Amino acid sequence: MQQIKRLYHNNSIGLMVVPLLIFPIFAGGNPYLMFTGILALYTIGVTLTLRLKLSSYLLDIAGHLAWVGMGAYFSSALQVHLGWPFWVNLIAVPPIVGLISVLVAMPAIRTQGVYLAIVAIAFADIVVLFFGNMFTGVFGGHGGLYALPGVNNLGPISFGKDDHVAYYFLLVGIMAFIVYILRRIDRSRIGLSFRSVREQADLSEAVGLNVYWTKVLNWGISCSLAGLLGVFFAAYLRAFNPDEFSSAAGFFLMAYIIIGGRGHLLGPALGVVLFVVMRESLRSLELWQSLFWGVIMIIFIMFIPDGIYGLIKRGWEWGIAFRARQAAAPVPAPAAVAASTTPPPSERVGPSSG
Amino acid sequence: MGVLLEARGLKRYFGGVRALDGLDVTVNEGEIVGIIGPNGAGKSTLFNVITNVFPPTAGQVFYNGEEITGIPPHEVARKGLMRTFQRNLLYPPFSVLDNVRMALHLKSGYNFFEALFNTPSYRRKEELVDKQALATLGSADILALKDRISSFCSFGAQRRLGISVGVATQPKMVLMDEPMAALNPEQVSNITKFVRQIRDAGTTIAIVEHNMRPIFALCDRVVVLAQGRKLAEGTPAEIRDNELVIQTYLGRHGSAAAH
Numbered sequence: 001m002q003q004i005k006r007l008y009h010n011n012s013i014g015l016m017v018v019p020l021l022i023f024p025i026f027a028g029g030n031p032y033l034m035f036t037g038i039l040a041l042y043t044i045g046v047t048l049t050l051r052l053k054l055s056s057y058l059l060d061i062a063g064h065l066a067w068v069g070m071g072a073y074f075s076s077a078l079q080v081h082l083g084w085p086f087w088v089n090l091i092a093v094p095p096i097v098g099l100i101s102v103l104v105a106m107p108a109i110r111t112q113g114v115y116l117a118i119v120a121i122a123f124a125d126i127v128v129l130f131f132g133n134m135f136t137g138v139f140g141g142h143g144g145l146y147a148l149p150g151v152n153n154l155g156p157i158s159f160g161k162d163d164h165v166a167y168y169f170l171l172v173g174i175m176a177f178i179v180y181i182l183r184r185i186d187r188s189r190i191g192l193s194f195r196s197v198r199e200q201a202d203l204s205e206a207v208g209l210n211v212y213w214t215k216v217l218n219w220g221i222s223c224s225l226a227g228l229l230g231v232f233f234a235a236y237l238r239a240f241n242p243d244e245f246s247s248a249a250g251f252f253l254m255a256y257i258i259i260g261g262r263g264h265l266l267g268p269a270l271g272v273v274l275f276v277v278m279r280e281s282l283r284s285l286e287l288w289q290s291l292f293w294g295v296i297m298i299i300f301i302m303f304i305p306d307g308i309y310g311l312i313k314r315g316w317e318w319g320i321a322f323r324a325r326q327a328a329a330p331v332p333a334p335a336a337v338a339a340s341t342t343p344p345p346s347e348r349v350g351p352s353s354g
Numbered sequence: 355m356g357v358l359l360e361a362r363g364l365k366r367y368f369g370g371v372r373a374l375d376g377l378d379v380t381v382n383e384g385e386i387v388g389i390i391g392p393n394g395a396g397k398s399t400l401f402n403v404i405t406n407v408f409p410p411t412a413g414q415v416f417y418n419g420e421e422i423t424g425i426p427p428h429e430v431a432r433k434g435l436m437r438t439f440q441r442n443l444l445y446p447p448f449s450v451l452d453n454v455r456m457a458l459h460l461k462s463g464y465n466f467f468e469a470l471f472n473t474p475s476y477r478r479k480e481e482l483v484d485k486q487a488l489a490t491l492g493s494a495d496i497l498a499l500k501d502r503i504s505s506f507c508s509f510g511a512q513r514r515l516g517i518s519v520g521v522a523t524q525p526k527m528v529l530m531d532e533p534m535a536a537l538n539p540e541q542v543s544n545i546t547k548f549v550r551q552i553r554d555a556g557t558t559i560a561i562v563e564h565n566m567r568p569i570f571a572l573c574d575r576v577v578v579l580a581q582g583r584k585l586a587e588g589t590p591a592e593i594r595d596n597e598l599v600i601q602t603y604l605g606r607h608g609s610a611a612a613h
Contacts, residue, residue: 184470184472188476188480189455189456189459189483190466190469192448192456192459193459195445196445196456199445200443200445203443203519205426206427206436207436207520209428209460210426
């Protein structure tokens with residue numbers, strides 16, 4: 001049983017690779033499917049970077065898209081006005097976004113919990129207003145930017161308007177990079193210290209962790225990776241406006257994470273896939289869709305707080321336990337099953353002392 | 355055997371409440387010092403002020419020959435002055451091993467980029483931390499629980515883990531806030547043994563406690579606090595016979611009746 005479990009844990013990311021590689025074979029000829037698939041994959045990336053912030057209870061959910069937007073705007077401006085090729089922007093823009101995010105975080109992170117969420121939402125809307133009203137010659141005002149040059153051709157690989165497959169694999173590469181970084185963080189002491197700040201900041205401080213800079217570091221990494229996705233977003237869509245990064249759009253990220261589950265990297269991915277499939281198949285509902293999503297969210301928050309990933313995981317573990325019981329082996333301790341489900345983060349707001 | 359920790363004229367007011375009111379305490383290297391007193395005497399506040407969770411209203415704290423008044427709590431820990439908490443303060447969803455690994459992160463000393471690129475030196479340091487963590491759990495006698503989620507452990511095991519988190523880095527000194535509260539007599543004697551073992555490994559200890567009997571058995575010196583001031587100080591035997599202490603604990607009528 002231990003072996004099965006380990007295999008499943010080590011390969012849950014690997015399981016994702018197969019459908020990722022097969023998808024363009026099925027959908028390659030269909031621009032609509034490719035477009036939907038690429039945007040879904042991009043959204044998965046954004047939720048993954050957001051999940052890093054949530055691991056430290058940094059509630060920048062609705063504001064997170066602002067960092068994606070910064071990446072998109074900066075790379076577009078650099079490409080159009082300074083002629084920097086996309087490939088340079090891909091490397092140069094994320095650190096710029098990360099630096100700005102650290103400067104914003106330094107005062108913002110003095111607040112905690114919902115107060116931080118309010119600061120983040122306000123900041124997202126400031127970003128939207130900034131790009132909508134300032135430097136309209138560069139950022140295009142509220143109408144946004146359009147007719148952008150896209151990704152520069154790379155040798156024989158062309159990134160034209162209809163080369164969805166090329167864009168798809170570029171995005172897969174970016175995602176691989178992001179997942180690699182997130183996994184390394186998750187498994188090292190750095191991920192441990194990020195989570196420790198959420199669980200018991202007082203204790204972390206007492207064992208010598210600089211809680212403040214730990215949060216700032218987490219924020220900076222998460223935002224610069226979001227900026228990286230923004231660079232891709234701008235180059236693929238070639239047209240966007242500031243409202244796409246507003247806090248209103250950002251609330252959908254919360255839906256993906258709650259529906260998909262936050263216990264694992266795959267959780268938000270499941271949420272996005274389900275959301276996209278449902279949205280595309282429920283197009284006939286039009287405006288009623290929002291109502292439908294509201295009901296779904298309430299059901300998930302009340303009855304399935306660990307999301308679809310949690311459901312699947314519990315089912316899987318129940319299956320293993322069931323087979324073990326069938327084999328007349330001693331029943332595994334319930335603690336072992338319960339132990340492997342991550343409890344939700346404590347909803348601590350103020351500092352607790354005592 | 356020099357002075358390791360010294361608090362001079364320490365004051366901490368919460369509004370009109372004088373939690374600490376001009377307190378002088380010293381702890382010598384290698385000692386176990388007990389700090390006792392009735393509820394509200396300022397025992398826990400003393401630790402919180404020493405580690406600067408609450409900055410002192412007035413007064414100074416010296417540790418290992420340098421002033422540590424007003425430096426942030428994580429810096430205090432980095433200087434080798436650790437503390438354990440009153441409640442079983444742990445990382446509830448972490449495994450027992452991860453709780454101690456978190457405590458050892460100070461000693462691991464690798465940086466962000468080493469971890470990202472999984473360098474050989476990173477792996478070596480990580481292995482070393484794991485080894486130290488296992489050794490810590492071994493000496494706390496909770497090695498068998500290493501993979502269990504800490505909030506699923508028994509109360510006694512959580513207490514031992516809480517102390518282990520404080521002493522994992524083998525600090526020069528540790529402040530223990532009520533390590534025996536809410537334990538049964540057998541657990542108390544186990545913890546007493548554990549504390550002695552930590553001292554024998556070279557760590558100076560100050561304990562805040564309500565339980566008199568283990569404190570008198572364990573400590574080299576006892577400091578009695580009342581209303582933020584030092585009431586008495588001395589060996590356990592001296593404190594036990596101290597008239598003032600008896601009065602404070604039993605009340606004036608109690609002591610009058612005894613006469």
